[in-house]
Amino acid sequence: PEEADRWRRLLAIDEDLRLRRAQAPGVRRGVAVARGPAWVVHTAGTGTDLPGEVARRAGDPPSEDVAVEEAALGISGSLALFEEVYGRSSYDGAGATVSATVHFGKDYVNAFWDGTQLVFGDGDGRVFDRFTKPVDVLAHELTHAVTEHTAGFVYEGQPGALNESVSDVFASCLKQRLLGQTALAADWLIGAGLFLPGVRARGLRDMAAPGTAYNDPALGQDPQPAHLDAYLDTTDDNGGVHLNSGIPNRAFHLAAVAIGGSSWEGAGRVWFAALTGDHVTPRSDFAGFAAATVAAAAALGDVDVSAVEEAWAGVGVTP
Numbered sequence: 199p200e201e202a203d204r205w206r207r208l209l210a211i212d213e214d215l216r217l218r219r220a221q222a223p224g225v226r227r228g229v230a231v232a233r234g235p236a237w238v239v240h241t242a243g244t245g246t247d248l249p250g251e252v253a254r255r256a257g258d259p260p261s262e263d264v265a266v267e268e269a270a271l272g273i274s275g276s277l278a279l280f281e282e283v284y285g286r287s288s289y290d291g292a293g294a295t296v297s298a299t300v301h302f303g304k305d306y307v308n309a310f311w312d313g314t315q316l317v318f319g320d321g322d323g324r325v326f327d328r329f330t331k332p333v334d335v336l337a338h339e340l341t342h343a344v345t346e347h348t349a350g351f352v353y354e355g356q357p358g359a360l361n362e363s364v365s366d367v368f369a370s371c372l373k374q375r376l377l378g379q380t381a382l383a384a385d386w387l388i389g390a391g392l393f394l395p396g397v398r399a400r401g402l403r404d405m406a407a408p409g410t411a412y413n414d415p416a417l418g419q420d421p422q423p424a425h426l427d428a429y430l431d432t433t434d435d436n437g438g439v440h441l442n443s444g445i446p447n448r449a450f451h452l453a454a455v456a457i458g459g460s461s462w463e464g465a466g467r468v469w470f471a472a473l474t475g476d477h478v479t480p481r482s483d484f485a486g487f488a489a490a491t492v493a494a495a496a497a498l499g500d501v502d503v504s505a506v507e508e509a510w511a512g513v514g515v516t517p
């Protein structure tokens with residue numbers, strides 16, 4: 199509840215701004231673009247039928263259900279990031295309504311984008327708390343939808359690890375934006391607050407120091423590599439998509455810190471331009487995506503291109 203209150207306070211500002219813009223003189227009431235993309239949060243009530251029952255839509259008053267509120271805040275915050283900072287209207291670039299379901303299943307310890315909607319479990323009450331709790335988990339899943347509609351990275355091997363990494367990149371950008379943190383001040387953790395007390399885990403992943411997020415009997419040690427030299431050749435996890443993402447994750451962290459200021463405005467604009475630009479394909483590998491970020495930095499004009507090149511060099515990737 200403490201964490202939820204914190205995000206609610208931060209996002210209340212955002213919601214308030216959205217409503218005031220919708221009601222501003224000269225803005226026709228009900229024009230979708232003025233209000234930002236819509237969203238709807240459902241509840242599965244611990245069942246597995248999707249999407250379940252509607253719990254709250256954009257514009258509705260808050261519900262009493264904390265998971266519904268967390269989802270609403272994470273989704274509206276992510277939509278605001280994409281729209282206000284990167285000029286993208288929803289995940290499809292055309293204002294699609296975001297649909298999400300919370301309370302999916304019993305003791306369900308994951309969250310995912312199924313190609314149509316977002317889905318969140320409540321955790322097992324032992325190791326994992328609710329998957330709606332960390333605002334960056336919401337943004338991670340919504341970014342899968344953005345990637346599907348843009349670069350379309352196939353979910354396997356290096357393009358799969360890029361798909362995962364890009365979700366962490368914009369998840370971290372959202373969290374840092376809400377907290378008003380610079381790249382230097384941020385914790386670079388994905389999923390902080392997801393683990394219940396007593397679990398030796400700072401989060402699911404650490405973008406600044408992949409491989410150090412957790413070390414607990416229930417979880418083992420965080421297996422992420424931080425450099426291409428340690429790339430994991432495995433058939434698990436679609437070729438290690440959640441493992442090898444540590445490599446491009448750290449490249450983003452290095453670029454963000456080198457560029458300086460806020461990650462979402464500095465390195466974030468470069469990564470967004472690369473993700474949505476012509477230099478990537480569904481089968482781009484690390485080097486291909488690195489080259490796309492270098493080209494994007496050069497095209498933006500106000501970004502230190504060598505900071506991007508050196509960030510990739512720092513993880514062993516040559517654009």
Ligand code: ASN
Pocket residue numbers: 308309310311338339342362
């Ligand atoms: N939470 C995971 C993800 O977004 C779910 C999955 O592996 N499909 O990548």
Ligand code: ZN
Pocket residue numbers: 338339342362365
């Ligand atoms: Zn993911």
